[in-house]
Amino acid sequence: MNETSNHHIISYAKLTAVWLTLLALTGLTIWVSRLDLGVNRVWGALAIASLKSGLVIAFFMHMKYESKLLRWLLFVALLTLAIFIGFTFFDVLYR
Amino acid sequence: MSESQHRDKAGATLGMWLFLFTELILFGGLFLLYAVYLARYPHEFAAGGRELNVVLGAANTVVLLTSSLLAAMAVTAVQRGEQHTSVKLLLETIGCALIFLAVKYVEWSAKFGHDIYPGSQRLLNGPQGESVFFSLYFVTTGLHGLHVLIGGTLLGFVAVWVQQGKIDRSNYSWLENGALYWHLVDLIWIFIFPLYYLIL
Numbered sequence: 281m282n283e284t285s286n287h288h289i290i291s292y293a294k295l296t297a298v299w300l301t302l303l304a305l306t307g308l309t310i311w312v313s314r315l316d317l318g319v320n321r322v323w324g325a326l327a328i329a330s331l332k333s334g335l336v337i338a339f340f341m342h343m344k345y346e347s348k349l350l351r352w353l354l355f356v357a358l359l360t361l362a363i364f365i366g367f368t369f370f371d372v373l374y375r
Numbered sequence: 376m377s378e379s380q381h382r383d384k385a386g387a388t389l390g391m392w393l394f395l396f397t398e399l400i401l402f403g404g405l406f407l408l409y410a411v412y413l414a415r416y417p418h419e420f421a422a423g424g425r426e427l428n429v430v431l432g433a434a435n436t437v438v439l440l441t442s443s444l445l446a447a448m449a450v451t452a453v454q455r456g457e458q459h460t461s462v463k464l465l466l467e468t469i470g471c472a473l474i475f476l477a478v479k480y481v482e483w484s485a486k487f488g489h490d491i492y493p494g495s496q497r498l499l500n501g502p503q504g505e506s507v508f509f510s511l512y513f514v515t516t517g518l519h520g521l522h523v524l525i526g527g528t529l530l531g532f533v534a535v536w537v538q539q540g541k542i543d544r545s546n547y548s549w550l551e552n553g554a555l556y557w558h559l560v561d562l563i564w565i566f567i568f569p570l571y572y573l574i575l
Binding site for chain 1: 384385388389392393396399400403406407410411414415429433436437440441443444446447448450451454455551554555558561562565566568569570573574
């Protein structure tokens with residue numbers, strides 16, 4: 281079977297480095313949420329959460345090494361999510 | 376073997392991701408409800424958020440991130456042919472899942488103890504925003520907890536199959552997809568934690 285040869289193997293060291301980054305970002309998000317930033321705290325927390333999920337998807341979920349098709353599908357799914365959350369929210373906010 | 380059994384690894388991965396997209400949309404709906412009601416009841420949401428235990432939430436974040444690392448390592452181990460290491464890593468992942476659920480149990484028990492649960496006297500007589508906040512809290516963390524339970528069970532089966540050699544370096548779609556499901560559980564919590572525990 282040569283299936284395995286064309287599949288990327290992510291080393292333990294790399295996975296551990298991603299994990300350490302995720303822990304650091306968790307600390308950062310707790311620290312930011314303690315600051316008196318008003319509504320920016322929400323955007324800051326969401327930005328850090330997005331960055332963290334990007335790391336999880338790219339490395340833990342191997343998306344960085346997947347086919348172009350799969351990456352496009354992910355993009356479309358996230359765009360759909362953004363549209364239906366964003367548009368509904370703007371409608372509610374400025375009604 | 377390769378003649379009798381046809382396997383499509385790319386197809387298996389694609390199918391799993393399509394399922395994960397539907398999960399994202401499912402939880403996306405709950406986050407949308409959260410956003411809309413946060414805009415409508417900012418003060419009640421802030422009061423509700425302060426009732427949640429940040430230390431337990433942060434602890435569970437670390438537990439889930441660690442479990443995700445272990446699950447990703449289990450995939451690497453099988454790809455390298457290290458079957459026993461993979462089984463060990465999977466069992467540790469399941470251990471993390473159990474710790475997460477135990478912490479969740481403690482949290483929910485404390486809420487029930489303070490007369491906070493759907494339909495409780497306190498929420499029925501209190502402001503409407505508070506009731507909405509805790510309803511969303513219980514639905515979102517409850518559905519997420521159910522996913523933890525399902526994911527942990529799935530990884531349990533996968534661990535047995537790796538142990539038996541049914542999953543190995545030439546055929547590990549079940550392991551990879553089980554791990555993908557587990558990472559999704561982690562992914563959802565990455566958003567639940569700041570939204571419910573931190574920013575309010």
